[in-house]
Amino acid sequence: EINLTDALKNVEDRIDDYRNSLLIYAYQQELIKQNFDTVVSKEEIQNYYDENKDDLKLKENIFKGRYVKTTFDAPKLDLLRNIFRSSNEEDAEDLMEYCRQFATDYHLEESKWVYFSKFDDKLPVKVNNQPYYLSSNKYYTYTTDSSKYFLFIKQYQIKGSASPLALVQEKVRKIILNRNKLLFLNDLENELYQNAISSNKIKIHIK
Numbered sequence: 001e002i003n004l005t006d007a008l009k010n011v012e013d014r015i016d017d018y019r020n021s022l023l024i025y026a027y028q029q030e031l032i033k034q035n036f037d038t039v040v041s042k043e044e045i046q047n048y049y050d051e052n053k054d055d056l057k058l059k060e061n062i063f064k065g066r067y068v069k070t071t072f073d074a075p076k077l078d079l080l081r082n083i084f085r086s087s088n089e090e091d092a093e094d095l096m097e098y099c100r101q102f103a104t105d106y107h108l109e110e111s112k113w114v115y116f117s118k119f120d121d122k123l124p125v126k127v128n129n130q131p132y133y134l135s136s137n138k139y140y141t142y143t144t145d146s147s148k149y150f151l152f153i154k155q156y157q158i159k160g161s162a163s164p165l166a167l168v169q170e171k172v173r174k175i176i177l178n179r180n181k182l183l184f185l186n187d188l189e190n191e192l193y194q195n196a197i198s199s200n201k202i203k204i205h206i207k
Contacts, residue, residue, distance in 0.1 A: 028185055036184050040173045048172050049165050056163045056172075061116045061130045063156040068095075069105040069122065070148050076102075077148065084150050085139060104147070110154050113167040123149060131158050 049056065068084060070077070080098055083091040092108075099106040105122065107114070116134065120127050124144050127133045134156040142149040157164065165172075196202040 028188075031188060032181065032184070036181060038177060040176045040180075044176055045169060045172050046165070048176055049168070053162045056168050058157060058159050058161055058163050061134060061156065061159050062113045062164075062167065063116050063119075063134055064110050064113055064154045065107075066095075066110050066150070066152040066154075067105075067107040067119050067122070068099055068103050068150040070103050072143070072146050072148055074102045074148070080150070081141075084152065110152070113157075113164050116156070119151065123151070134158070 083095045116130055124142050134153055138153050140151040
């Protein structure tokens with residue numbers, strides 16, 4: 001300490017600054033926990049989406065559909081082929097039950113947008129041109145030495161087009177939440193500052 005007088009003072013100042021920053025952060029988080037409204041309405045999400053579509057463009061190809069993988073010798077494969085292609089609600093229930101019993105991998109949430117790359121990696125073929133692949137056929141079937149694959153493409157959207165709201169809804173909600181949080185903290189800081197001035201806890205010296 002004797003040999004580091006100036007440098008030590010600088011370190012101590014930095015420690016004080018760091019301590020103050022930690023205290024402020026902890027105080028902010030506690031106030032956010034107690035007073036900040038974390039609810040983001042559907043209207044807010046829709047408005048943000050409508051105003052920022054250009055910033056929410058797809059970075060990957062997406063699709064809605066079904067995917068089933070079974071072993072090559074799975075039972076009742078003819079039944080699987082029929083109910084896999086069916087749009088009947090009863091067949092959909094039978095398909096779910098079949099997959100639970102015999103499929104080694106499956107995705108049946110055809111109302112949900114998913115990135116096609118997730119399934120491209122599962123298929124036994126390499127899809128080099130995804131837009132062409134998605135637009136060419138609705139149904140694909142593949143057979144290997146050990147497995148059979150079934151793919152149904154109900155809808156698709158290509159990279160560069162506007163993301164469906166359902167796909168980015170959670171992302172938009174977090175963006176709005178963070179924006180509102182910053183506004184809340186900024187208003188809080190201004191309010192505390194004005195209160196401190198009015199109660200003479202802050203004095204401003206003008207040179």
